[in-house]
Amino acid sequence: MNWYSLATYYDVSFSHEMREELLFLQNIFNSYSTTNYPSLIEPACGTGRLIIPLSRSGYDCTGFDLNESALSYLKDKLIRNQLKANIFRGDMANFNSKRKKYDAAYCTVDTFRHLLSETQAAQHLLNISKSLKKNGIYILGMHLIPEQGVSDKITRWTAKRGRLTVRTTMEMLKLDKINRAETLRVILNPKTEYINEKYESIYKLRTYTLKQFKKLLSTTNVFEIDNSYDHFYDLSKPITLNTRSDYGVFVLRKKN
Numbered sequence: 001m002n003w004y005s006l007a008t009y010y011d012v013s014f015s016h017e018m019r020e021e022l023l024f025l026q027n028i029f030n031s032y033s034t035t036n037y038p039s040l041i042e043p044a045c046g047t048g049r050l051i052i053p054l055s056r057s058g059y060d061c062t063g064f065d066l067n068e069s070a071l072s073y074l075k076d077k078l079i080r081n082q083l084k085a086n087i088f089r090g091d092m093a094n095f096n097s098k099r100k101k102y103d104a105a106y107c108t109v110d111t112f113r114h115l116l117s118e119t120q121a122a123q124h125l126l127n128i129s130k131s132l133k134k135n136g137i138y139i140l141g142m143h144l145i146p147e148q149g150v151s152d153k154i155t156r157w158t159a160k161r162g163r164l165t166v167r168t169t170m171e172m173l174k175l176d177k178i179n180r181a182e183t184l185r186v187i188l189n190p191k192t193e194y195i196n197e198k199y200e201s202i203y204k205l206r207t208y209t210l211k212q213f214k215k216l217l218s219t220t221n222v223f224e225i226d227n228s229y230d231h232f233y234d235l236s237k238p239i240t241l242n243t244r245s246d247y248g249v250f251v252l253r254k255k256n
């Protein structure tokens with residue numbers, strides 16, 4: 001089972017405690033952009049967890065994803081809320097915006113790590129940089145593999161929307177540091193008064209130490225790190241990531 005196809009359950013689960021993330025993104029877009037309502041692109045936008053509130057706030061939003069269920073959930077939600085955004089099917093590995101150039105791109109919650117090879121990740125950065133205007137920014141948020149210390153293996157949280165409760169358990173099953181692949185298992189347990197279901201999804205993500213991520217940036221040479229933050233998304237507290245860091249939110253600036 002691909003849990004991204006369980007659009008409603010994914011959306012409820014991942015919308016849990018996203019207030020700081022959303023505020024952080026809005027503040028960054030406003031502070032880095034010269035226009036009032038910057039044009040934004042979200043590679044692998046999923047159910048539009050972020051696109052819906054950003055469109056509502058007046059940003060000019062574009063998003064693409066490979067998952068048809070997530071896309072149709074998002075399109076329906078835009079219509080229901082009388083919002084507009086440009087949504088289409090596309091692959092992060094090769095998307096390149098030839099016509100429109102954006103003020104900013106963003107891709108948080110480990111989504112960039114779905115690009116499983118160095119070639120795909122590098123191509124993605126090159127394509128996104130070409131899709132941005134001069135001085136454009138790309139916000140990337142993801143877990144890092146600490147070179148010292150260990151990271152949590154299992155995370156659980158419970159999210160509620162109306163009568164639906166979704167309990168999520170995310171577990172790292174295997175970490176292959178040589179091939180830079182992490183195998184994850186997600187168990188979604190949606191419950192209402194009528195249902196009590198369990199869905200299991202197992203998938204791989206590419207891993208990055210801070211050093212490996214910086215190496216990717218230096219080989220591709222299209223972005224530089226303007227600032228970095230941790231998972232608290234506190235704009236007033238940029239941090240210097242180090243070999244112990246297990247999460248990084250990078251504000252990348254396009255090199256011109």
Ligand SMILES: C[S@@+](CC[C@H](N)C(=O)[O-])C[C@H]1O[C@@H](n2cnc3c(N)ncnc32)[C@H](O)[C@@H]1O
Pocket residue numbers: 004014042043044045046047048049050064065066067070090091092093107108109110111114115
């Ligand atoms: C963790 S979800 C994030 C969704 C959304 N960005 C959010 O913040 O809620 C990861 C998304 O990446 C999408 N995805 C994975 N690989 C992709 C690819 N190569 N191209 C486009 N979308 C992809 C999945 O379908 C899924 O919707």
